[in-house]
Amino acid sequence: MTTRPARVLRPPRIAVCGGSSPDAEEMREAEAAGRAIARAGAILVCGGLGGVMAAACRGASDEGGTTIGVLPGRDPAAANPWVGVPLATGMGDARNALVVSFADAVVAVGGAWGTLSEVALARVLERPVVLLRPGLARGLPLPVAADAAAAVEEALAACGVPAAAG
Amino acid sequence: MTTRPARVLRPPRIAVCGGSSPDAEEMREAEAAGRAIARAGAILVCGGLGGVMAAACRGASDEGGTTIGVLPGRDPAAANPWVGVPLATGMGDARNALVVSFADAVVAVGGAWGTLSEVALARVLERPVVLLRPGLARGLPLPVAADAAAAVEEALAACGVPAAAG
């Protein structure tokens, strides 16, 4: 028998929050954020449905990353096709608190009231938040990143993970 | 046997949301909102703790109203002294979704991230929101009331309850 490791690897978990009806630019940003998260070896957490959530999962899965979808309903099959770990909460919109609580840091891409609730709950739970596209969160005292790469880098730095080498 | 009524009275439920460290003006407004809710025959719902929550409960209980406190912890004894119905969720800050979901309409009095999360969750759940003191919610597309009486009147009207006679 080989020596058992003292603990397993625990990659950082970054949530990407955003609406289900984003514009084309938000879709590109969300997908780029998902790619950057996976390339950094982090796990993507999201709400598991369409729009920004699907774009981020597609980006992360293209890079071979792990994608967790925290779903409002009871049926894991409702997740978008790029969610590898669908988690059916059955808790409806109260699951928004879980999306951000499950992550070490949060990147928000536009969105409306649902995304704003996730941003606010993240701050209540003391999870760092970076705005990639501000949406309804514009005007709040939160950092705004220039692009997806910067947003993910800032989110990872907030978790204590050094920026990935080029 | 007497005739059984077809259904019981179901008074409207108005949530008052706000922080645990309000300024003096916010305390006065919260207490006045609580009074107005009770005078209208509505039930006050809040987070059950101190600050704005306690002031609203004090106002409502002074008028003989029913006060519900939706607590983050497991111990109902943690409620402020003017909560008649302490509901211990044990769900931490995820209880913010319940505070607004339990109400027909929401009045927000100042506050920081927690209150903002309640405002946003209320809109996700399609509960009408009236800002009495905007706090972090300033700038959002929500009605701002001139004073507590107007805020409660507007909240009740949004539930379909006519304004109380003088």
Place this chain on the structure above:
Amino acid sequence: MTTRPARVLRPPRIAVCGGSSPDAEEMREAEAAGRAIARAGAILVCGGLGGVMAAACRGASDEGGTTIGVLPGRDPAAANPWVGVPLATGMGDARNALVVSFADAVVAVGGAWGTLSEVALARVLERPVVLLRPGLARGLPLPVAADAAAAVEEALAACGVPAAAG
């Protein structure tokens, strides 16, 4: 200004748990339990839907008691007609934890897996449980009451409330 009371009355809250398809005897027992809870000045908490929940609410409301329904869905109008305070959790079956957490003690009337989950969660949360009809909970180390009056008396005693005078 009159002297403000130091705190409001906080009546005990007793949950009645049971299934939505009880037999006639369970319906009678649930209604009698609701009556006994209201006569003792306690608040009835239940899941807010039909079957045992509706029977208990009918009994309590016949006696002028307060009835709280902790609903799985988002719509308070889904409560049975004898619920005076419908609380829409939107949390699906995860609301079972709230039904018992909101109460000081629990009376179970028959039921299947849902009721068993409430009984078990009540014990996790250290809420006393009295079985009126054991249902799936038969065989568990829990007290079984002879009738509804005894069940409610035992539940109230477990909360520290003395038995009501004749």
Place this chain on the structure above:
Amino acid sequence: MTTRPARVLRPPRIAVCGGSSPDAEEMREAEAAGRAIARAGAILVCGGLGGVMAAACRGASDEGGTTIGVLPGRDPAAANPWVGVPLATGMGDARNALVVSFADAVVAVGGAWGTLSEVALARVLERPVVLLRPGLARGLPLPVAADAAAAVEEALAACGVPAAAG
């Protein structure tokens, strides 16, 4: 650009439930169940703490499997060292509903009220349950497996996954 896959792999998720103070035999069974889950390519879901949860995670991680810990508190660092994906719910014991809701099937190893609540909630949510050590669930209409390998095989079969080749 390479052809994007239509969807990502979505391995089955099996929950192992059990208490934090198991006996030595329960620890061995839990670890063996964790190993069997990982060997089958499934993901282990558990409550993330000690006892049966830690033993199952240790077994699964020894085999290179993915381990998810659904924690009651807010701090992911509270997970046992063999949890690779710690999910901090902040929901206290109400998280029991999530442990089983996140899984396709459940294996229970002994345990007391908490485990019984998970077994009952799993049935409410129509997740198949296999008892490896019955604990308080003895007497309930649920299948009891002869050993850990059989329990995991039965759980996977209930999810529609064929038994692993020898």
